[in-house]
Amino acid sequence: MADDDLIIQVRGLRNQFGAQVVHDRLDLDVRRGEILGIVGGSGTGKSVLLRSIVGLQRPVAGDITVLGRKIAEMNEEERRLLEQEWGILFQDGALFSALTVAENIQVPYREHLGLSDKLMDELAALKINMVGLPMNAGTKYPSELSGGMRKRAGLARALALDPGILFLDEPTAGLDPIGAAAFDELIRDLQRTLGLTVFLVTHDLDTLHATCDRIAVLAEKRVELVGTMSDMLKSDHPWIREYFTGPRARAAATSANH
Amino acid sequence: MSGPIARLELQETDAGLLIRAVGEWTVRHVRDLDEPLRALSPQRARGRSAIIDLKRVSRLDTAGAWLLHRTNEQLRLLGLQVSYHGETPEIRTLLGVAEACDSGFNLRLPRQSIFVEQSERVGGYVVAGAMEVRGLVGFFGVLLHALWRTVKSPSRLRVVPLIHHMERAGFDALPIVCLITFLIGAVLAQQGAVQLQRFGAEIFTVNLVAITFLREVGILLTAIIVAGRSGSAFTAEIGSMKMREEVDAMRTLGLDPMDMLVVPRVLALVFMLPLLTFIADMMGLIGGALVVWETQNTSPGVFIVRLSEAATFWTFGVGLIKAPFMALMIAMIGCYSGLKVTGSAESVGQQTTQSVVKSIFMVIILDALFAVFFTAMGI
Numbered sequence: 001m002a003d004d005d006l007i008i009q010v011r012g013l014r015n016q017f018g019a020q021v022v023h024d025r026l027d028l029d030v031r032r033g034e035i036l037g038i039v040g041g042s043g044t045g046k047s048v049l050l051r052s053i054v055g056l057q058r059p060v061a062g063d064i065t066v067l068g069r070k071i072a073e074m075n076e077e078e079r080r081l082l083e084q085e086w087g088i089l090f091q092d093g094a095l096f097s098a099l100t101v102a103e104n105i106q107v108p109y110r111e112h113l114g115l116s117d118k119l120m121d122e123l124a125a126l127k128i129n130m131v132g133l134p135m136n137a138g139t140k141y142p143s144e145l146s147g148g149m150r151k152r153a154g155l156a157r158a159l160a161l162d163p164g165i166l167f168l169d170e171p172t173a174g175l176d177p178i179g180a181a182a183f184d185e186l187i188r189d190l191q192r193t194l195g196l197t198v199f200l201v202t203h204d205l206d207t208l209h210a211t212c213d214r215i216a217v218l219a220e221k222r223v224e225l226v227g228t229m230s231d232m233l234k235s236d237h238p239w240i241r242e243y244f245t246g247p248r249a250r251a252a253a254t255s256a257n258h
Numbered sequence: 259m260s261g262p263i264a265r266l267e268l269q270e271t272d273a274g275l276l277i278r279a280v281g282e283w284t285v286r287h288v289r290d291l292d293e294p295l296r297a298l299s300p301q302r303a304r305g306r307s308a309i310i311d312l313k314r315v316s317r318l319d320t321a322g323a324w325l326l327h328r329t330n331e332q333l334r335l336l337g338l339q340v341s342y343h344g345e346t347p348e349i350r351t352l353l354g355v356a357e358a359c360d361s362g363f364n365l366r367l368p369r370q371s372i373f374v375e376q377s378e379r380v381g382g383y384v385v386a387g388a389m390e391v392r393g394l395v396g397f398f399g400v401l402l403h404a405l406w407r408t409v410k411s412p413s414r415l416r417v418v419p420l421i422h423h424m425e426r427a428g429f430d431a432l433p434i435v436c437l438i439t440f441l442i443g444a445v446l447a448q449q450g451a452v453q454l455q456r457f458g459a460e461i462f463t464v465n466l467v468a469i470t471f472l473r474e475v476g477i478l479l480t481a482i483i484v485a486g487r488s489g490s491a492f493t494a495e496i497g498s499m500k501m502r503e504e505v506d507a508m509r510t511l512g513l514d515p516m517d518m519l520v521v522p523r524v525l526a527l528v529f530m531l532p533l534l535t536f537i538a539d540m541m542g543l544i545g546g547a548l549v550v551w552e553t554q555n556t557s558p559g560v561f562i563v564r565l566s567e568a569a570t571f572w573t574f575g576v577g578l579i580k581a582p583f584m585a586l587m588i589a590m591i592g593c594y595s596g597l598k599v600t601g602s603a604e605s606v607g608q609q610t611t612q613s614v615v616k617s618i619f620m621v622i623i624l625d626a627l628f629a630v631f632f633t634a635m636g637i
Contacts, residue, residue: 084286097602097604109285112286113285113286113289114289115289115292116289116292116293118292118296119288119289119292121366122324122328123285123320123321123324125359125361126320126321126324126356126359126360127320129358129359129360129361130320130355130359135361139366143601143602159320160285161285161286162284162285162319162320162321193351193352193354193355194319194320194352194355195348
């Protein structure tokens, strides 16, 4: 595979908090236009991996290359430009509580682009529609929204600058099954229409079945296995077997096949 | 490259208006295209049709697609036949997104006139203030009931938390209370002496320090320090427990938060504030005595003699009597505000600020009431 098709390359990543090593010599590739699901038991550092890639967590060692450039070697201006290439959806949306949903979406426009108020309103309305929120959600404050709506609003903000890469941290956690399925579908739709590359941290087997092209399993401080769902099912690693063929996995697989 | 990255070329042809989009029509580059596109109007279009040519678009995102779609709609509403020309499948998909997601919208919060807004705010404060008083009076009743139950069956009293809060609110406050009251005592004596010297009455500095400190300053300073230190801590502690639903969990386990959280804190403060005030009084007098000794060469022995002439038991008692009442007020407001916390972390911060402001205010109100009362009693 050509190197410019690798959007994100992680090589020899090591993360450590005090004496506790989270990642050790971890390698991972994310290809252009795919949805890569990251799974792993609690405490295996899925979110830490996401935070390292987007630069919120400084790794102890290792190289992270995004769009062909090493993050560690960038100066502040290059970092700022790169940050506009990706959007991040945090676990609970991480919307600014003092701003309405529309104002939240407009924050990057205001900060980086200086668009006119009218155009910002139009674009915010477009994003609100794209993530399937009702239009009256635009004038609401995050505290007035349900958990599922907050996630959609967070996704709208992540998509404000039309990034090519989307990072999602447990997008369906805390949603009811119907809301979660709708959110999976939304991610899949947006990924297809906008040609996004999606890096998706999840616990949700249904999400893995419904959306992911490839799955990376974190275990024992590194990526234990990367591949499609059928690769996962063939693996004889005990944790992977337990995870993908346990009782809940069978239910998810059945519902995905229907 | 010359010129802007995203460009718009307009051309009048026999077939109608030709709008050619050139370059990167992405959110980063469309800023200057917005106005010209909005200004497109039929005077410029001789024919009855318009073509939007997309052949030279190198990159398009949803923002660019939105502008194209909006222009399309705008011209169509003016009665033109509009068609796209030369679009790739990717561009068609994005135009589809823009079309599907086009809807009437109103994203601005309705704004009222400033007069209405301000009246509304004042009204809101008045109602909130009244509700607050009502809530506090209600809470006072609940607290008295809880205290009465504790008196009836002393085994309900949580001794370990009581001792813990006595240490935190009382013992740990000693350094700051001592330092501040010592300094204020010294300053009071020094400033008082300068003024009294003009009348040749510097001998009365001792009276000044003794009476102001024992009656008013000692207790007020201590109460205000404790309100800032412990009242806020009570609110923050109980508030964060409320936020994490620990208080609700307590209730479901058959534990009364009044017994578990409120009574120990209130009793701890009621026991400790008089003690702190006593020490504060002593430190203030020591501060005053040192200044008097230094500036007027009055030995400490003479200071004590003059002190016993200036201050009676009641001068001292008037200050100390106020302490438990103020303690009750501070602890009650602190706990009440903590229990009022709802859901979010902002609420904890808000209530903590409120709690300190309210308890300091109430301490001063109480002090004023006591002053009136003692004057009436002739003490």
